[in-house]
Amino acid sequence: MAIYEEQFKYFLKEKRLKYTKERKKIIKAITVIQKHFAAEDIHQQIRKQKSRVSLATVYRTIPLLIDSGLITETLYRGEKVVYEKIYNKPHHDHMVCLSCGKIIEFSNENVEKLQEDICHKHFFIPVEHYLEIKGYCQECRDKLKSKTKNELNS
Amino acid sequence: MAIYEEQFKYFLKEKRLKYTKERKKIIKAITVIQKHFAAEDIHQQIRKQKSRVSLATVYRTIPLLIDSGLITETLYRGEKVVYEKIYNKPHHDHMVCLSCGKIIEFSNENVEKLQEDICHKHFFIPVEHYLEIKGYCQECRDKLKSKTKNELNS
């Protein structure tokens, strides 16, 4: 059994909650999804697997997935809440390209340390943090550059 | 005339947009509001001043305020979008107390530098960034401490 399923099952048992077929489908869908995802994406993924679970149940299951330490909310801009898997994955932050929407994950020890220092200075005990950098990725800048060049030549 | 009003007026003129009474009321409300605010708060503030502007107009005006560099979106968690004034204010980040909701603003040059380095390494041109640290402020920890003590004594 996949590690995600195992972990979730264990969490549910501990909380005396039931391991239902629906929850099984949801955890399997999440195991397959690689990138950042919204509630709707889980629902779709299950559909792709020729199965179904109501969207309400997906929404109801998300808090359980968060509490069990399998996923976390991330990237708060915009309409819908986006999640990502975090089980057995070290903390990281995000760069988001304003042009193509690409998400680059990065982690930097110095940023973490610096934040701890700052919190200490403010007598603040950090629990979690989100750092998001918006800007333009190389690919998009290259595209723009070659586009401009072509326009000049035409 | 207040600097905010001046600035907004100038921005509108440049864009050949109109400086209406409604926009005047909105910019005046924002001048008064000190903390982070949502669209609804602007609406309320105008009410407090015994005046009114439709909520629709408030929502319509917000993008103009952002484009004119007077306010920015911030702190994306939760239901509604929250803004804050940024005109003539240096960039800063936020700590949010999970217990009382207090927002502590801080700015740190090293964080900024570090982020630039990281972006450079990833061939990424940063435009803006958001750093939010969630945790517990001293006040809330003190309260908890004295509460626990009292409970032990009772």
Add this chain to the structure above:
DNA sequence: ATGTAATTGATTATCATTCTCAATTATATT
């Protein structure tokens, strides 16, 4: 003073998320 495009308020629409509730089901206990 006038023409016109921008703006407004009122209302409706949208869309993600949550809630409700009757019907179903997982699981502990007998």
Add this chain to the structure above:
DNA sequence: AATATAATTGAGAATGATAATCAATTACAT
């Protein structure tokens, strides 16, 4: 295996922030 029971589900309705629509109004360049 049968039972009891609390948890869970699906369907649909409710919510709540924000956006869109549209006819009536208004700011402002000429």
